[in-house]
Amino acid sequence: MKLKSIGESVTANISNHHIHLSEEDLFCLFGKGYKLNNLKNLLQPGQYACKEKVNIVGPKNVINKVRIIGPLRKKTQIEISRTEGFYLGINPPLRDSGALEGSAKIGIIGPKGKIEAKACCIIVRRHIHMKAEEAKQYKVKDKEIVNVKVKGERGLIFGNVQVRVRKDFALECHIDMDEANACGLKNGQKVQIVNFTEE
Numbered sequence: 613m614k615l616k617s618i619g620e621s622v623t624a625n626i627s628n629h630h631i632h633l634s635e636e637d638l639f640c641l642f643g644k645g646y647k648l649n650n651l652k653n654l655l656q657p658g659q660y661a662c663k664e665k666v667n668i669v670g671p672k673n674v675i676n677k678v679r680i681i682g683p684l685r686k687k688t689q690i691e692i693s694r695t696e697g698f699y700l701g702i703n704p705p706l707r708d709s710g711a712l713e714g715s716a717k718i719g720i721i722g723p724k725g726k727i728e729a730k731a732c733c734i735i736v737r738r739h740i741h742m743k744a745e746e747a748k749q750y751k752v753k754d755k756e757i758v759n760v761k762v763k764g765e766r767g768l769i770f771g772n773v774q775v776r777v778r779k780d781f782a783l784e785c786h787i788d789m790d791e792a793n794a795c796g797l798k799n800g801q802k803v804q805i806v807n808f809t810e811e
Contacts, residue, residue: 613715617761617804617805617806618684618750618752618758618804618805618806618807619749619751619781619805620749621751621802621803621804622734622740622760622784622785622802622803622804622805623655623783623784623785623797623800623801623802623803624760624762624784624785624786624787624797624800624801624802624803625655625784625785625786625800626787626788626789626792626797626798626799627691627736627787627788627789627800628679628789629668629675629678629679629690629691629692629693629696629789630654630665630678630679630680630681630690630691630776631668631678631679631680631681631688631689631690631691632665632680632681632684632685632686632688632689632690632691633648633680633684633685634684634685634686634687634688635684637688637720637727637730638684639721640724640725640726640727641666641720641721641722641723641724641725641726641727642722642723642724642725642807643724643725645806646724648662648663648664648680648682648683648684649662649663650662650663650682651663653683655781655784656741656781656782656784657781657782658683659681659682659683660681660682660683661679661680661681661682662679662680662681662682664665664679664680664725664791665677665678665679665680666678666680666720666721666722667718667720667721668690668692668697668700668718668720668721668733669698669700669719669720669721670700670702670718670719671700671701671702671720672699672700673699673700673701673703674700675692675699675700678690681706684767687710687732688720688730688732689710689712689715689732689734690718690720690732690733690734691709691733691734691735691736691752691788692704692733692750693735693788693789693790694698694735694790695789695790696789697716697733697735697763699751700718702716702717702718702733703716703810704716704735704736705734706733706735706736706781707734707735707736707737708736708737708739708774709734709736711734712731712732712734714731715731715732715734716731716733716734717729717730717731717732717733718730718732718733727788728789735788736786736788737772737774738760738770738772738773738774738783738785738787738788738791739773739774739775739776739781739786740758740760740773740774740775740776740783740784740785740786740787740805741778741781741782741784741785741786742777742781742783743777743778743779743782743783744771744777744779746777746783747775747777750775750803750805752775752777752786753775753777754775754776754777754778755774755775755776756774756775757771757772757773757774757775758773758775758805758806759771759773759805759806759807760773760785760803760804760805760806761803761805761806762795762797762801762803763803763804764795764796764797765796766794766795766796767795767796768794768795769806770791772787773805785803
């Protein structure tokens with residue numbers, strides 16, 4: 613079996629723990645009518661890191677200063693790594709973003725209030741964002757599963773990387789902190805979509 617690269621390399625970024633808030637939960641944690649403050653725009657259009665942070669609380673431990681990512685969503689979602697799940701004492705399921713059924717319960721503490729045991733914590737599947745025209749270039753479809761090769765001293769090939777196609781996406785591969793540490797990947801590093809062939 614040999615590896616065959618598909619298209620140009622893709623920028624990879626590490627998805628550190630973070631939280632997406634609903635308006636209802638934002639007001640509970642920060643006060644009625646509170647507005648999030650944009651710290652910096654992210655690569656995905658319309659997404660931004662906020663100045664605001666919260667603490668998340670599990671049965672065993674607390675992770676302080678978890679960054680809020682805007683804009684607001686219909687449902688609150690917390691994304692962590694498997695290692696952080698062990699630290700907190702919870703067992704979040706591996707899910708696509710937004711698929712919160714059966715998610716782990718966790719507490720959230722803000723400056724004006726707190727939320728106890730909310731079922732909103734998941735580990736998000738590694739994935740690649742791209743537009744429809746880019747999907748045609750790479751010969752892939754929305755929800756298709758591909759392999760991604762990371763070069764370097766600890767280089768490896770990630771399987772089960774999901775392609776997400778939407779007109780407002782920017783081309784970017786997301787993996788979490790555990791996965792990045794396993795291969796020494798750095799933010800902004802280029803990775804390659806690859807296929808296994810019998811040539």
